[in-house]
Amino acid sequence: VLVLGIETSCDETAASIVARDADGRGTILSNVVLSQIADHAAYGGVVPEIAARAHVEALDRVIAAAMDEAGVRFADLDGVAATAGPGLIGGVIVGLTTAKAIAFAAGKPLLAVNHLEGHALTARLTDGLDFPYLLLLVSGGHTQILLVRGVGQYERWGTTIDDALGEAFDKTAKLLGLPYPGGPAVERTAAFGRADRLALPRPMLGRAGSDFSFSGLKTALRIEAEAIAPLSDVDVADLCAAFQQTATAVVRDRIGHALDRFRAAFPDIALPALVVAGGVAANKALRAGLEAELGARGFRLVAPPLELCTDNGAMIAWAGAERLALGLVDDLDAPARPRWPLDQMAAPLIGSGH
Ligand code: ATP
Ligand code: MG
Ligand code: FE
Numbered sequence: 001v002l003v004l005g006i007e008t009s010c011d012e013t014a015a016s017i018v019a020r021d022a023d024g025r026g027t028i029l030s031n032v033v034l035s036q037i038a039d040h041a042a043y044g045g046v047v048p049e050i051a052a053r054a055h056v057e058a059l060d061r062v063i064a065a066a067m068d069e070a071g072v073r074f075a076d077l078d079g080v081a082a083t084a085g086p087g088l089i090g091g092v093i094v095g096l097t098t099a100k101a102i103a104f105a106a107g108k109p110l111l112a113v114n115h116l117e118g119h120a121l122t123a124r125l126t127d128g129l130d131f132p133y134l135l136l137l138v139s140g141g142h143t144q145i146l147l148v149r150g151v152g153q154y155e156r157w158g159t160t161i162d163d164a165l166g167e168a169f170d171k172t173a174k175l176l177g178l179p180y181p182g183g184p185a186v187e188r189t190a191a192f193g194r195a196d197r198l199a200l201p202r203p204m205l206g207r208a209g210s211d212f213s214f215s216g217l218k219t220a221l222r223i224e225a226e227a228i229a230p231l232s233d234v235d236v237a238d239l240c241a242a243f244q245q246t247a248t249a250v251v252r253d254r255i256g257h258a259l260d261r262f263r264a265a266f267p268d269i270a271l272p273a274l275v276v277a278g279g280v281a282a283n284k285a286l287r288a289g290l291e292a293e294l295g296a297r298g299f300r301l302v303a304p305p306l307e308l309c310t311d312n313g314a315m316i317a318w319a320g321a322e323r324l325a326l327g328l329v330d331d332l333d334a335p336a337r338p339r340w341p342l343d344q345m346a347a348p349l350i351g352s353g354h
Contacts, residue, residue, distance in 0.1 A: 001078035001324055002029075004102070005317025006063065008095030009087025009115045010141065011036040011046045013058040016313030017070035018125070020321035026125040029070035031314045032062050033307070037181065044180045045170065046140075052090025059098055066313065074106040079329070081320025084112035085337030087141075092336040100332050111320035112334035116342040118315035119277040120148050125318040126304040129273055133302075134262050136255060136290070139278030139310070140166035140181075145210045145258045146342060147265075148275075151322045154342045157258050158210025165247060166280045168214040172243050175222055176236045186240045187283055193234075193241030198224050200246040202253075210258045217246060248289040255290065259297045275302045281309045 007014040013036065017029040036054045040046050067073065082099030085092055096112065103110040119137050123129045134157075135146040143165045145158035163171070166183055173182025178189060200220050203213040221243055228235050255274070262272060274294055280286065281303060294301050308314060323329070 001321055002072060002076055003079045003081050003111070003317045003321040003324065004063070004066070004077055005113070005313040005315070005320055006059070006082040006095045006099050007115070007118070007311055007313045007316045008055040008059065008091040009083045009085070010091065010311055011040060011051050012311040013055050013062050014311060014313035015059070015063040015066035016317045017066055017072055018314055018317035018321055020318070020325065024124075024325070025128065026318055026321065028125070028314045029072070030066045031307070031312055032066045032069065033312050034058050034062050041180050044174050046088070048088045048090055051088055052094060055091045055094040059094060063098070074102060074108070077106065077108050079109045079111050079320055079324045080106070081111035081113050081316050083115045083118065083316055084334055085114065085340040087115055087338070089336060089338040092338070096334070096336050104332060109324065109329040110332055110334060111323050111328075112330040113316050113319045113323070114340055114342055114345055115316075116142065116144070116146075117152075117154070117345070118319045120146060120154060120342065121151070121319045121322055122277060122304050122308050122315045123273070123275040123302050124322070125314070126308060127302050129275070129302060132266060133273040133275055134258055135275045135277060136251075137278045138165045138251070138276070138280035138286075140164060140170065142278060143212050143214070145255065147262070151326055152328065152345055154345070156341065156343045157261065158212060158254055160212040160214060162213050162215035163218065165212070165214060165251070166278065168218055168247065169280065171218050172221060172240070175225060176231065176239060178236070181279075183280055183283065186244060187285070189237050190240035190244045190285070193237030193239070195241040195245035197238045198242040200224070200242050202246055202250055205250060205253050208257070210254045212250065212254055214247070214250075217243070217250075244283070244285050248286050251286060252289045252293045256293055256297070259294070259299055263297070272299050273302045274299050275304070277304065277309050279310045282306050
C-alpha cells in the first residue's frame with residue numbers, strides 16, 4: 001500500500017510517501033521536511049500562532065514536492081494520513097484538514113494518526129523491529145518511556161512530571177546566552193567544559209518507577225549561574241557539561257528501571273530492543289550513557305537515522321500504513337486533539353474479540 005503522511009503538529013511542515021509491502025516491509029519514496037526554526041529563533045522557542053500560519057503557507061508546496069519526488073498522484077494512494085494530535089492545535093488542524101480534503105476528493109481512506117504513535121512505530125520502518133520493544137522518546141515536547149506491544153497497543157511506563165528533556169536543554173541554552181535550538185548548542189559547548197566542577201541535583205534518581213523531572217535541575221543551574229555571574233566562556237562550558245552529564249545520569253537511572261521491568265515481563269526475549277526517538281536522541285553523551293546502561297543489562301539500542309527521529313512525514317505515513325493494514329481507518333469527522341496520551345488510544349478491533 002502507498003500512503004501520504006502529513007505532519008504539522010509542531011515546528012516542522014512535513015509530507016512523505018511511504019510504501020508498505022505485504023510482508024510489512026516499508027520503503028520511503030519521499031520525505032520532505034521544512035523546518036520553521038528560523039521563524040521562531042528570535043523568540044527562543046516555538047510560537048504557536050506563527051507556527052500555524054507558516055504551516056498554512058507551506059503545506060501545499062511541501063505535499064506537492066513529496067508527491068513529485070515519489071512520482072505518485074493522489075489517485076495512486078491507498079490512504080491519506082495526518083497527525084491528529086497531540087500538538088499545537090492550530091498546526092494540527094491545518095494538517096488534518098488538508099488530509100481530509102485530499103482523502104475526500106480522491107476517495108481514499110483517512111488515517112488520523114497519533115504523533116507519538118508515529119515516533120513509536122518508526123523503528124519497524126527503519127529496522128523491521130518485531131513487537132514488543134521499549135521506546136524512549138526525548139524531544140522538545142515529550143519525555144516518555146513506552147512499552148510498544150503492537151499497533152495501537154502502548155503502555156506508558158514513564159513520563160516527565162514537569163519539563164521535557166529537550167525543553168530543559170533549550171532553557172539551559174537560553175539562560176546561558178546560547179542560540180536556539182538549545183540542544184545542539186549545549187552539546188557543542190559542553191565539549192569544552194568540566195562536568196565535575198558543579199554538583200547539580202539529580203531529580204528522581206533512585207526513585208521507584210520511570211518518571212522524570214527536570215525543572216529542579218533547571219532551577220539549580222540558574223542558581224549556580226547567578227552565583228558565578230558574570231559568566232566567562234569557561235563558566236558557560238562547565239555549566240553545559242554539568243547539565244548534560246546530570247541529565248544523562250537521570251535518564252540512565254530512569255531507563256534502568258524500565259529495562260528491569262521489561263525483562264521481568266518478557267523473560268524469553270533474548271536481546272530486547274530499546275528504541276530512541278525525538279531530537280534529543282541526537283545527543284552523543286546521552287547515547288553513550290544509554291549504550292552503557294543497555295549493554296550492561298543485555299539490551300540493544302536501536303537508533304533510527306536522526307532525520308527520522310525528529311518530526312517528519314514518513315513516520316506518520318508509516319503509522320498510517322500499519323493502521324491501514326489492520327483496517328483501522330478513520331471517519332472524515334476525526335477530531336484534532338491538543339492532548340492525546342498514547343495509552344488512551346482506542347484499542348484496535350483486530351484481536352480484541354470484537
Ligand atoms: P515534539 O515533542 O512534538 O516532537 P519538537 O519539535 O520540539 O517537539 P524534536 O523536533 O524531535 O521535538 O526535537 C527538538 C528538540 O531536540 C529541541 O528541544 C532541541 O533542543 C533538542 N535537541 C536537538 N539536538 C540536540 C542535541 N544534540 N542534544 C540535546 N538536545 C537536542
Ligand atoms: Mg521539532
Ligand atoms: Fe515529535
